[in-house]
Amino acid sequence: MLVNALRVARLGAALVALTSAGPAMAVINGAVSRDPDGLRASVVRIESTRGEICSGTLIGPDLVLTAAHCVMHRAGYSVVAVDRRFRQQRVLAVAASMHPDFVPGTTPEDQPGIDLALIKLERPLGPEFQPLDPRGGAITTGEAVDIAGFGVVAENRRNTAGTLRSAQLVSIGSLEVANKVTMVTDRRRFAETTGSGACLGDSGGPILRGGRGGYQIVGVVSWSSGAMRQNARARTACGGFTAVTPTGEHAGWIASRSAELARIQPGEALPAGRGNRSDWMARPARR
Known part of the structure; x- marks a missing residue:
């Protein structure tokens, strides 16, 4: 923005x-x-069904750190990572948690809160990716x-x-x-x-x-x-x-909320913890 x-x-x-x-x-x-051993192993692309693109960083096998304004809309989100041969791997985002002070609906430059969010993926990306x-x-x-x-x-x-x-x-x-x-x-x-x-x-x-x-x-x-x-x-x-x-300045929130998201199992609700009222969890696919 x-x-x-x-x-x-x-x-x-x-x-x-x-x-x-x-x-x-x-x-x-x-x-x-x-570089196949460089930043491609850690930095990912975030795409929404609204056509928006953002970037983010792996901080766990199935956790991405990004800006809150990138995931504040009610939409479908996926994360695209690049493997060692620079082939794209797409993984669905199943949940997102924004900093509790973030105010959805504002632009980043007018944001009175903290523009940080965490994304939970439907599965870990695998050993050739490197969380930071x-x-x-x-x-x-x-x-x-x-x-x-x-x-x-x-x-x-x-x-x-x-x-x-x-x-x-x-x-x-x-x-x-x-x-x-x-x-x-x-x-x-x-x-x-x-x-x-x-x-x-x-x-x-x-x-x-x-x-x-x-x-x-x-x-x-x-x-x-x-x-x-x-x-x-x-x-x-x-x-x-x-x-x-x-x-x-926000390492405490990142660590504590990451731990809460890491414990989520399929079908479970997002823990209240230190989240935001606009946090979301994707609906499970119909079988």
Whole structure:
């Protein structure tokens, strides 16, 4: 989900302070993930019967961490993972639990609660997939982080969604909009002109610390903006700032709700626990 760059212009001081940072690659303008032992083992695509696409991350054999706004609608959802030969595997989502503070019906940039959710799959994905640890801790200002997602390379190129891309960005600090988010951006452009960042379909995807074999999740993509300087005739809401829900601040909820969802057996109701009133469970298929 997207917001005009003018709404985050207050980050100008942080941008000036970080102009010495080095070059970066991007999810838009960036690198397709082709390593069979890389992020394809952990990052998944989320699709709904409404035609929406988001991204997410495995944090258990049958659990996915994503953004709450990606699963807030009453629809059918499935998760698409990519195996070592880059063949797609589709698994149905049987339940979703949103953070108890999340307010369904709002846009991510106006969300007063926490834009996080967990998805329970109908079966584990298998041994060639690698869940990641969501307890990566706080994101510090100036820290290099990675972003990964299945989104488009530009708003007007919807047919480019569905390919996993990753990039390195830099954190430029926290921002209070409707709630507290961490802002990350292209290390070279710092959102002054269009560079790297999330776009449509990257919502719910991970912000990561570490590298191959040692990635940890430190945030989940919530929304993005366009650059501060744009052509008025071709404005975009991608390639500027990427707003991230930091997972370290909500590690307790992620751990406790994950444990509750992991214990669900077919036919059981969702546990009340620390869920949201809009949590849902798919109806069992008729036989």
